[in-house]
Amino acid sequence: MSTSKLNLLSFTGKMKILHMTWLAFFISFVVWFNHAPLMLVIAEQLKLSQSEIKTILILNVALTIPSRIAIGILVDKFGPKRTYSTLLAVGSVPCFLFAAADDFQQLALARFLMGFVGAGFVIGIRMVGEWFPAKQVGIAEGIYGGWGNFGSAAAAIALPSLALLFGGENGWRYAIACTGIIALLYSVVYFFSVSDTPKGSTYFKPKRSGAMEVTSIWDLFFYILMTVPLYGALTLLTWKLSPAGMKMLSDTAAIGTYIVIWALFFYNVYKIVHINEEHLTRPIEEIHRYKFKQVAILDLAYLVTFGSELAVVSMLPMFFYQTFHDTQGISMVQAGLLASGFAFMNLVARPGGGWISDKFGRKRSLSIFIAGLAVGYFVLSQITAEWPVLLAAAVTMLCSFFVQAGEGAVFAMVPLIKRRMTGQIAGMVGAYGNVGGVIFLTVLSFVSPATFFITIACTALVVGIAVQFIEEPEGHMAEVMEDGSVAMIELS
Template sequence: MSSSHLNLLSFSGKTKILHMSWMAFFISFVVWFNHAPLMMVIAKTLGMSSSEIKTILILNVALTIPARIVIGILVDKFGPKRTYSALLAVGSIPCFMFAFATSFEQLALARFLLGFIGAGFVIGIRMVGEWFPAKQVGIAEGIYGGWGNFGSAAAAMALPTLALIYGGPEGWRYAIASTGVIALIYSVIYFFSVSDTPKGSTYFKPKKAGAMEVTSIWDLFFYIVMNIPLYATLTLLTWKLSPEGVSLLSNFTAICFYIGIWILFFYNVYKIVHVNEEHLQHPIDKIHQYKFKQVAILDLAYLITFGSELAVVSMLPMFFFETFHESKGISMVEAGLLASGFAFMNLVARPGGGWISDKFGRKLSLTIFILGLSSGYFLMAQINAEWSVTLAVILTMCCSFFVQAGEGAVFAMVPLIKRRMTGQIAGMVGAYGNVGGVLFLTVLSFVSPSFFFMVIAGAALFALIAVQFIDEPKGHMAEVQEDGTVEMIELN
């Protein structure tokens, strides 16, 4: 565990766990995004309208926000091995439902349920954090996140070809069903190939399930406030599905959803208070305290980094096409290929961000990456038809490097806050990434692409200020074993 050497060619010990976990994440993202490259042929088969296509795209992310919170709670309680295996197995069911849907309503329900598999990312954060020491956790989490996240790009490249191999007008069904079969098989492989911790290590669990434990009354209020944007975003998604948006929901149904979302919020507040009220009535030893502001700042940083990536990856092909179609003769296919560079950077940028954090400090690295992505988006706002296509692509990939390196830097810090709640912390931070994607795409629906890039650049400056208040992880983190003894976990 203490070795500073990370041999990625090895398939034993902690490196085996890393490879098994990023492959689980990779498969979950293939399943989550298996519809995207086949959407036009799916729409043709079922006679879908453009508004129904947009509805499917919205539904794909709708459930992921609460799912990441729920999965965070489950992984802390039951461990990554059981949780990841169960998620992949259960996630294959709506995948099969989507593959063989015969109506838009069946398709929409399956896509909505498939949003849950997008929460798989959270599980591996806890698993990798258990196996790797502080001086390696950044690059290990970066490899896990970057290589696993590439599953969406792999789906885009492989599934159209697979559909052609199956042949016929409904070859897409068997291509999508194949991803469900892979997830189901890998769920069994993962369960029998990994363990939650290295031999002899303790898997620390929260004392109570249902919400994060905090260590001061002010942090309790802060935690409640930081939950509001999650439910506000679900409200925004409901609005998009209402008659004011794509009209999937009736006014009455939308109102019921609004009421249900905020009833859940107040139930969540009740759980937060219930989990924390007893231990906050007594003084908490300093070695057991942590600052919730660490979580809140990482929430904002991930909103900017992963949130902007989700939004930009969705709009970049059309942006390149509309900008350069007339002046440079770029086709839609070429625009898609040029835009793919943004996602491809995940392979190196996210691990690179984690490695730089390990090497040069978490706070400094995150500061540089957010400053870099803010500058990058500001320059992307200047792109117009007179620009060289090559220069535009190079700028886009440079901006993408800072975006995804920033994601790596965020999760280089997440496992170093409070070990027994790493899943819940990762869940909340991950959910804020989806919040960012929804918010930025909503902004894009009202403004021009150049103004959209400027909004992200400005929001990044706000996050940059917040990052200056984060505390660099150092010293040790204390966790209590089942026999009452205190274990000190090194943070730097």
């Protein structure tokens, strides 16, 4: 991958912003996933049941779906510097609460609140999009996403060792508290080290906050339709915790939660209509229009890329162990190491996907990555106990490349739709990634791993067809300056 136009060793100008911002994302992911590598120790010390462990894992992602939407609105209104600094500082609080918890209820509440930290990804998309031109935004967003996303793997590597270093029965508490301290300190460093835009540039903000602006009545209906799966995923998570699922919520609590979720949906619909009704009553000049289908297709693409990654990373260690333990004698530790290759590909695959999009076209690149993803998951569905373990690992890595390169290609296009709403667009696309994770993990709870992989492959084929209707960003994007003049932002 050529990075001749991006000096990764530089720490000035836009490169400083990129490094400071991917590190903020990295820390947010360390905090978000700090429980995972220590979960067995925590469960043993606090006498948690298997059902309670699964509940904590679900709660860790439950708030991320609505919080990515909310953070998208906040970053567009207040700017990424203030929003990221605040998120890291506020996110340290549930981290400390989790470290101090003495029972399941305290753990569950802290973990639920921790899901808000997972929305940090959205903020950096807007920040990087402000600092890098269209010809470099793909690789820059890829580096931001890929290197920052590695925070979850870093937590898995570092935190068990840190807990052992502290020693004693409270070692895990000190290790988790350390991640909160790091987030709190870095929130101050980030605030005083970055600016929202290059000097002399304008930070464009939406005219009204609360929902995205659309530019046609049909896009208004399309927008409302695309919000339904977000609330559907929250409903599905509630069902998992209800008496029909893991029995962690009573019937009354589950019904109450369903009512709250769908009341929020109707309030969201009201906000969407309210924010758009005034300007849609007048003709909108062609120069100021954008097509919401661009957002919708990227939603679906991220659902199948990042959504499948979330699901596969969760099940892959056990899949390798159950497939190869009896025939080839691999241990749980070896299975975990083999599976870790899927996450490690983030370091190169996501930046690679962004770079390829910059160089060879965004629609073409995304189409190829989605097709490769579909083939990759189909091949994974064919793995049996007779396969050589190394071949299975190699196929997994190859599939992972297409998955994460696809993620890079998605966010190579997100900043090129409508600058003043980049945060909200990134929030919705990012939330769809979590929706995909919820859907695919739910499918896995009912079917075999082979059927699970085929389900993802078939979903990818459908999404691949949808991608053919996306339009390559070309020409210029128009935004209105504070003095009423029109600024033209290059898209190619």
